Amino acid sequence: MNKKNNKFLSFSFAIREIMDDFRSDPKQYDLFAKVYSFLVGGKAVPGEEKCPPMGIRYGGIWYRPENLKERRFYNWHEFDDLLTQAFSLRSLSGEDIVKLYKMVFGVNAFIGNGPEEKVGIWVETEMERFKCIQCGHCCLNLYDSYCTTAHEEDLIRWEEEGRWDILGYIDGGDLWISPKTGEDVTRCPWLRKLPRTEKYSCRIHDTKPRHCKDYPKSKKHALRTGCKGFG
Ligand code: SF4
Numbered sequence: 399m400n401k402k403n404n405k406f407l408s409f410s411f412a413i414r415e416i417m418d419d420f421r422s423d424p425k426q427y428d429l430f431a432k433v434y435s436f437l438v439g440g441k442a443v444p445g446e447e448k449c450p451p452m453g454i455r456y457g458g459i460w461y462r463p464e465n466l467k468e469r470r471f472y473n474w475h476e477f478d479d480l481l482t483q484a485f486s487l488r489s490l491s492g493e494d495i496v497k498l499y500k501m502v503f504g505v506n507a508f509i510g511n512g513p514e515e516k517v518g519i520w521v522e523t524e525m526e527r528f529k530c531i532q533c534g535h536c537c538l539n540l541y542d543s544y545c546t547t548a549h550e551e552d553l554i555r556w557e558e559e560g561r562w563d564i565l566g567y568i569d570g571g572d573l574w575i576s577p578k579t580g581e582d583v584t585r586c587p588w589l590r591k592l593p594r595t596e597k598y599s600c601r602i603h604d605t606k607p608r609h610c611k612d613y614p615k616s617k618k619h620a621l622r623t624g625c626k627g628f629g
């Protein structure tokens with residue numbers, strides 16, 4: 399049996415992960431409604447509404463504070479500010495943070511001691527179940543997996559390794575930019591389809607960008623972005 403892939407987070411880091419999850423995918427209306435009403439009380443439900451000034455329909459939440467009849471609509475652009483405000487106003491217990499983390503990421507978590515006996519939360523990431531089947535979906539379809547900004551550490555490593563072929567596809571820190579056209583590539587230049595199979599490989603696997611090494615960041619990230627590594 400695979401060893402469990404648990405990770406320890408300080409309470410503040412767990413909150414940061416929750417915030418980052420909504421930043422990277424704010425249109426989780428149902429989930430946001432649950433998280434928001436957990437934090438501030440009252441009742442929040444997912445919905446949509448025409449928003450000024452253009453009258454465009456936006457997804458978001460309808461929120462009614464406790465003991466009030468009036469409800470108001472918040473569109474998803476406002477979620478980040480709402481969360482920041484809610485986290486700063488409410489003093490959360492460790493149990494509250496565990497509950498929120500489980501709600502947002504759909505994995506088990508519990509309070510425990512981490513390095514240096516610090517109290518925080520242990521998360522059962524379930525990443526031990528992840529197995530890349532080389533389907534190529536992430537490299538072919540997730541635009542931000544092949545057109546994004548390189549991490550400083552990647553740039554330094556490629557320079558140290560003398561990988562001018564890789565650096566030739568970088569412009570102002572952005573990857574991957576065609577050295578011929580100066581435009582974003584339409585497909586990652588390092589992706590290769592293996593002959594007579596439906597599998598793909600990365601020609602720079604050993605030194606691929608951190609962005610690619612980190613994919614998927616969590617079970618939720620994998621499921622949300624269509625990775626088949628969880629079966
Ligand atoms: S989508 Fe998932 S399984 Fe497919 S190649 Fe990418 S990491 Fe591997």
Ligand code: SF4
Pocket residue numbers: 536537543544586587588589590599600601602603606607610
């Ligand atoms: S560098 Fe490799 S892992 Fe990253 S998108 Fe390209 S082929 Fe995929």
